[in-house]
Amino acid sequence: MQTKFKKSYRFAVNTSLYITIFITLLTSVFLFYFFEFIWYYVLGIMLFTYLFSFLIVQFRVEKFIYKRVKKIYDDLTLLESASLTKGAITTDMRTLTQEIDKYARDKKIEIETLRVREQYRKEFFGNVSHELKTPLFTVQGYIETLLDGAIDNKAVREKYLQRASKGIERLGYIVKDLDMITKLEVGDLSLNIESFNIIELVENVFDMFEMKANKKKITLTFDTDYDKPIMVNADKERIQQVLTNLIVNSIKYGRVKGTTEVSIENLIKNKVIVRVTDNGEGIEKEHLPRLFERFYRVDKSGSRKEGGSGLGLSIVKHIIEAHNEKIYVESEYGVGSEFSFTLEKAK
Structure with a gap:
């Protein structure tokens, strides 16, 4: 399919104007000294010169630039530059320069992204x-x-x-x-969205891991007494999986005779935020950005003794994001950690 051509007349207009002014001044001086100066002769010469110059300059420059610019577009087409090949070919140098600069910036970002992904791929397979x-x-x-x-x-x-x-x-x-x-x-894992009491769900998870927590004398508790249910819209089974991973981690890395505390707070009009806080060993800041990556472990040896797949936090992140919600982590080494995520309140 032939690429659409977008003409640019700015160069021809400006160049023709300069030529016309020069020729008109030269003709006026010549007529003034050798013939009678008649203004409509000068005006006619000016109009003829301008039109003739414009046509010649536009045709020649357009043909000259188009051949070279088209080669640039063709070369970029081979590189699959979507931003250039979908648009019209232009002979305007400023527009072309802007497009090439944008293309170069996009390619630089793309290359950096590919490098990061390649490094991640190597680490993942390892x-x-x-x-x-x-x-x-x-x-x-x-x-x-x-x-x-x-x-x-x-x-x-x-x-x-x-x-x-x-x-x-x-x-x-x-x-x-x-x-x-x-x-x-x-997106193949469908979510079964329903309304349920998040307080009751947390209590169920507490009951499931009460014996595991007792082995380290860790107390599983709420931050306060919740007398009324807090209803949310989400996939109950998946949110239970999220809470299970977070609470098990808090027990796994919690200190003996420590505490795992869950709080549910109103965030905005239609959102609540669920916080799981412990006073365990905490996480160093350098590990926080990569904490939700697959198989990423803060403690390369100790965590394996506890079993598990090494994918728990990655699954937690994906489940929360599948609900179009956010998950956060705050931690101070030697003090403890807090994982929190948002959920939609039921009406």
Whole structure:
């Protein structure tokens, strides 16, 4: 399909005007000294000179510039420059310069983005490889030991099969969580939006992990007594998953005899903000920007002892964003952390 051509007359108009003024002045002086000065002769010469100059300059310059500018557009078309190829080809140098500058800036941003993504891709595949390799090698080691003869020893057999089972369970966590994140990212995981009492949901999560918290003597509590229900619109099952991840993390990294506190506050007219606060070990500021990345771990060794897939916070972020809501984190190392997210209030 032929590219549309946008003409520019500014150069021809200005150049023709300069030529006309010069020719008119020269002709006036010539007529004044050698012939009788007649103003309408001068006016006729001026109009003829201007029109003739304009046509010649416009035609020649347009043809000259168009050939070279079209080559630029064609070259940029090969580079798939959407911003230039969709528009008309222009011979106006200022407009062309602006378009080229914008194209260069966009390409620079695109290159930087690709570099960041490439680095993220490398880290992601490295993390996936490491996370899968650990339980796989563990299971493989136990099975090989059993095949080498340990299977005849009942005590060893049961112990190794239980450990192998835990390794398989960990692999299942990783695959399941990766599948969920993928579905959330591409929009394949549908949300079942309903109205429910967020206070009641938090209490249910507290009940689920009361025994886990008691092992570290951590108190699960609200910041105040909520006498009335607070109704929100969201996917109840997914929000329970969010609260589960946040509360489990607060227990996992909480200090012995510590506290995990949940508060629900009115944010604006139709929003509430849910805060999960602990007085655990906290997170250093350098880790906060990457905290919600897949497999990113603040504690590279200790966190693995606690199990899990390493995808919990990434899933939390995707679930909240799937609700078109926001999630925030504030933390001070050695003091504690606070994770908070917004939800829509039910009418």
